[in-house]
Amino acid sequence: xxxxxxxxxxxxxxxxxxxxxxxxxxxxxxxxxxxxxxxxxxxxxxxxxxxxxxxxxxxxxxxxxxxxxxxxxxxxxxxxxxxxxxxxxxxxxxxxxxxxxxxxxxxxxxxxxxxxxxxx
Numbered sequence: 001x002x003x004x005x006x007x008x009x010x011x012x013x014x015x016x017x018x019x020x021x022x023x024x025x026x027x028x029x030x031x032x033x034x035x036x037x038x039x040x041x042x043x044x045x046x047x048x049x050x051x052x053x054x055x056x057x058x059x060x061x062x063x064x065x066x067x068x069x070x071x072x073x074x075x076x077x078x079x080x081x082x083x084x085x086x087x088x089x090x091x092x093x094x095x096x097x098x099x100x101x102x103x104x105x106x107x108x109x110x111x112x113x114x115x116x117x118x119x120x
Contacts (some may be wrong), residue, residue, distance in 0.1 A: 006057045027088070029059065031064035034103055036093060046088045049081055057102065060087065067103035072118075076106060079117045 027046050028036075047062035055077045057070040069089055071077045081087070090098075091106035107116035 005021060007087045027062040028064045034065060034067055041093050042090065043093055043104070044088060044090050047086070049083050049085045049087060050066070052083060054080060057106070068101060068108045069104050070102035072107055074106050075118045076109060077078070079109075081109070090118075 025045055028043050030045055030047060033043055038063070045060070045062065045067070046112055047060040050061050051059040052064065053059065053068070057068060058081060059066055059068050059098045069091065072091070088110040089104065089106050090108045090110070091104040093103075094105050106118065108116055112114050
């Protein structure tokens with residue numbers, strides 16, 4: 001029976017390794033994201049939430065600057081984020097939304113305890 005559990009655990013780790021490897025593997029600075037000329041690209045940023053903007057998003061900061069993160073799904077809108085929280089955000093740079101004041105369209109947020117809100 002323990003061989004069965006070991007096999008299941010090994011299979012699970014094999015499937016989860018690529019997902020875990022992508023979180024945090026390509027962290028960009030906020031300054032780089034804000035000044036990157038590419039459009040419709042998926043990026044990862046890490047920083048601290050400094051202001052909540054209703055149910056629409058939040059402002060976050062790292063040591064290079066600040067940006068406004070817009071929620072793109074109900075999981076993010078319904079989650080009780082708070083200021084001072086360290087997060088890693090996965091989202092798209094979509095320049096056409098810049099006129100609305102958003103810098104990044106978030107699809108998922110990873111919390112300091114490795115819980116992921118949203119979809120990858």
